[in-house]
Amino acid sequence: MVIGNLTRDPEARTTPQGSSVCNFSVATSLIWTDQSGQRQEKTEFHNIVAWKKLADICAQYLKKGSKVYIEGRLQTRDWQGQDGVKRYRTEIIAENMIMLDRAGSGATRSNVAAPEPVAESAENRGNNEEAVEEEIKVEDIPF
Numbered sequence: 001m002v003i004g005n006l007t008r009d010p011e012a013r014t015t016p017q018g019s020s021v022c023n024f025s026v027a028t029s030l031i032w033t034d035q036s037g038q039r040q041e042k043t044e045f046h047n048i049v050a051w052k053k054l055a056d057i058c059a060q061y062l063k064k065g066s067k068v069y070i071e072g073r074l075q076t077r078d079w080q081g082q083d084g085v086k087r088y089r090t091e092i093i094a095e096n097m098i099m100l101d102r103a104g105s106g107a108t109r110s111n112v113a114a115p116e117p118v119a120e121s122a123e124n125r126g127n128n129e130e131a132v133e134e135e136i137k138v139e140d141i142p143f
Helices: 052-061
Strands: 002-006 011-014 020-033 039-051 067-080 086-099
Touching (some): 039 052
Antiparallel strands (some): 011 020
């Protein structure tokens, strides 16, 4: 399980067999104060791979700077490089993802002003309480 921010926009592809796959990287930071009272910070970068429907959702809704919770398993791949050296890459194969940003926030937030609240008269307050329901907007749905 990791909670962090995307370091780049997700890259979505389709395998020759037709499965969706999405790759992105998440940065997590640890902040502490050392013995001398100095603030220290260490950042780790995690390679994430999502498959099938989760890959489609990640590609559609995530962007650089998005805060996410990723749950998955570790997998290490190895391959022979062009220079003949064996290379390794450890990735988190995502099994669950939760978007932690509020709707409309993130690195590319739009500059749309919020609507002004409508003042309610004293006679209308309380009379229509059961009739007043909060409107659900498509932008507020995180999936």
